[in-house]
Amino acid sequence: MPGWLPRAMVLALALYGCFRLGSWAFDQLIGLLINILIAFFLALAIEPAVSRMAARGMRRGLATFLVFLGVLIVGVGFVVLLGSMLAGQIVNMVDDFPQYLDSVIKWVNQTFHTELSRVQVQDSVLHSDWLQRYVQNSATGVLDVSTTVLGGLFRLLTIFLFSFYFAADGPRLRRALCSVLPPARQAEVLRAWELAVDKTGGYIYSRGLMALFSGMAHYILLVFLGVPYAPALAVWVGLVSQFIPTIGTYLAGALxxxxxxxxxxxxxxxxxxxxxxxxxxxxxxxxxxxxxxxVDIHPAVAFGSVVAGTALLGAVGALIAIPAVATLQAFLGAYVRRYAVTDDPRMHGGHRPRRGEPVLSRLRRAAGRGDDGRGDRAGGPG
Structure with a gap:
């Protein structure tokens, strides 16, 4: 046996073991990594407001706390307002449910020539097997629901804590990151960070505009129909449909x-x-x-980035896909060399070269166009 073979086998086993350990650790920490990613983009979104307040002499920690406090007050107030409105409407709906049921039964009887009654419908529903199974599953799933709610609250607290640290200690974090890089790389990192702040802010701005348009459109409809609480419902539709990806539209329209x-x-x-x-x-x-x-990206790229982000990270990927792609595109744009576009009629949607023209003639004509810069502008008929 060659002397190097045992060492190679040990090295291969060690590398495989490290790979398995790394895969296991990544699977265990994927939730935390996604929370940190969300917190980072949230910190980028509030970075302009925090930096503006810090430039006026306020400490960054206090400025970050005030920004989060304002967001929290607005969010809690909105939720309380909608909760009280929804509770009142549910009570009214429960009180009026027998009338709705009678009207539906009357319509069914007139349309399909049946003889249904409310008592028959209630008895059939109360004694149905699916209702009993639903009640049993609901009773056994109370613990799962409680665990899910507590897990969601813990995740939300984790995101807010990390985003607070990222925003409050942004300059310190940038200095720590640049301290391990040469000066040329430091400039690139700072430029990428600035682009990320601009693109994320632009994305939040665009979402805010779409929320405004959506709220106004739905407000006009609700006022026209005479639906109560039209302003609150319009704000609900605008915010939920724009800032909750994937299922936000359905949640916004249900209420x-x-x-x-x-x-x-x-x-x-x-x-x-x-x-x-x-x-x-x-x-x-x-x-x-x-x-x-x-965000300064093509609409097709924006749509494709959302689809790709949803496929990779679900709702989180759909939310951060556009600012991430916009930042990457703007950063790479400085390193892509661009050339002058050839003066070809096909570049502007013109006719193709004449049919039957030899390939050698086409090459000579293209070479002559490149030499004198003029080209054959007459072109032949297609």
Whole structure:
């Protein structure tokens, strides 16, 4: 046996063991890493406000605390307002539910020539097997729901703590990162950090504009239908549909439909149709234009980045995909060498070269165009 073979086998086993250990550690820490990623982008979003307050003489820690306190007050107040409104509407819906049930049974009897009654429907529902199974599963799932809620609160607290540290100690973090890099690399890191702050701020700005447009459109619809609490519902639709990825649209549209149902069941159908139509308008017209202007990326790239981010990280990837891609695109743009575009009619959507023209003639004509800079502008018919 060669003398190097045992050492090579030991080295291979050690590398395999390190790889397995690293994979296991990554699987265990993937949740924490995603929380840190969310916290980093949240810190980038509030960085302009914190830096502006710090430039006026306020300590960064206090400035970061005031920004988070303002966001927390607005969020809690909004949730309390919507919670009280929703509780009142649910009570009214429960009180009026027998009337809704009678109207539905009457419509079914008239349409399908049946003889249903409320007592029959209630007995069939109360004694059904699926209701009993649902009650049993709900009773056994209370502990799972409590665990999920506590886990969500802990995750939210973790994100806020990391984002607070990133925002409050931003200069210190940048100095610590640059201290291990040569001067040329330090400039690149600082430029990338500045681009990330600008692009993330632009993304938040575009989301705010879309939330404003969405809220105004739904407010006009709700006022026209006479649905109560139209301002609060419009704010709910605007914020939830824009700042909660993937399922935000469905959550935003469910509450106005519920409130509209208490006024008139057909109003809920109108709200549903408007939500679907406006969502298509936002996806294909409004969002690509606003995102391309504020984040400075092509609408197709913005849409593709959201799809790719959702496939990689789910809702988190959909939320941070656009600012991340915009930052990467702006940073790499400084290192991509660009050339003058050839003066070819096909570049502007013109005709292709004449059919039957030899390949050698095409090459000579292209070479002559490159030499004198003029080219054959006459072109032949297609």
């Amino acid at each position: 106005p439909m519920l409130i509209a149902f208490t006024v008139n069941p057909w109003y809920a159908v109108w709200v549903l149709g408007f939500v679907v139509v406006y969502q298509q308008f936002e996806n294909y017209v409004l969002q690509p234009k606003l995102t391309s202007k504020t």
